[in-house]
Amino acid sequence: MPNLKVKPQGTSGRVVSVTPQSAGWTYVGFELWKLRPGETAAEKTGEREVCLVLVSGRAKVLGGGEDFGEIGERMSPFEGAPYAVYMPAGAEWSVEATTELELAVCSAPGTGGKLPARLIAPGTNPQITRGTGTNTRYVTNILPETDPADSLLVVEVITPGGHTSSYPPHKHDTDNLPHESLLEETYYHRLNPPQGFGFQRVYTDDRSLDEAMVVEDGDVTLVPRGYHPVAATHGYDLYYLNVMAGPKRTWKFYNAPEHEWLVKA
Template identity: 40%
Template structure:
């Protein structure tokens, strides 16, 4: 089992982040995620470098100043409180992130080529999608899905799975470039679980000999790296709703999310 693909909460090196995943440490080329915690009155300077970033409130609100823009994010009480607004920070920029009341913020990033303008993503404009039925029902906030918000390479969505339900099902993959059928995307799953002592499970199974093979018990603040393989299901323990943030990027010529479902697990699902 590839246990090194499961990053537990608080395992970041010394610095301002409780979780810090960049392409170099992940062993891939594009996707990044940092979890930033700010005390009341705290601030942090984000240097974008060769990546584009989205500042996404997990709890609390903040002000993001970048490229001459001042973006006020109302945020939310927690990830389970509903859709949030967000800010886009372009590559080669600096962004000052400040929070009067404090909070936690996901910085989702991807190495990119184009430099797009800094801008605000309003919560009412986030498309909300309901997928699956019965024990596979879940809700997806497509705040930076391909086709919903303009980025160069970054794709990011939030998924909410009720306690006892399965999501990321049927298992699917996107580790090959097959025009019109599948796009190659590196993916990060970042988890939060509602309620004390809550947990869930994440499965990644090989799509090729020697591929990623992982079954992880995940808790709030954990992340799972998916460089390849069939990923899913993501399973929420009964009584504990599960949230995960998906961050994806890859080398394809188009920013698109095309997936292939596992042929052994689609019969009768839909």
């Protein structure tokens, strides 16, 4: 099995590239670009749909026959909601940074639909609070199942220092609807302040997969199957951007039975 943690390579250009081939799975792709003012990133979507997420910074965005102009407002993923742009399969896109830019390119198979390219502005899906006590975290859906797309689900989460997230441990690795959906998933992690670290465990009931990872600023983790809780250490807030996709575009998860009492307490 491929390494479940992918570290950024370099400091500019495409610094992370996760493909179905490199991950050893079928659906999810993830790239992270770091661009200086005036630098560009451009690709064809081919048979995949794409969600461009401006993690931080501003940029001019073209694609799918549309000119979205200059978008973006936050200079840190810990400051407000993101701008994003949806691109269907069969489109071309280009992004020109107008400030220091961190651009996530989230992708999954297109299904031949005729969805148009569109802007996803901050506030399209308001931030929600999930959990209680030290399991509280703040969730912003970017491309949820209630919004049009073929395969992609995209969401970002901020977990305060000392809190847990993706917890109680849950999984979505079995095609057993309406009880559970099969979804591959990536996590793109950022820390505030950036010298911090957090932890993520990916494990199955039979422990045939059981990997605990230290996550640092800029790391990407892969969840091919199993439970995948996250913990932010004291003093360091943890941001992550999730990309999910599978054979059916719905998020139905299954909690680890031994920890189910946490949501009933």
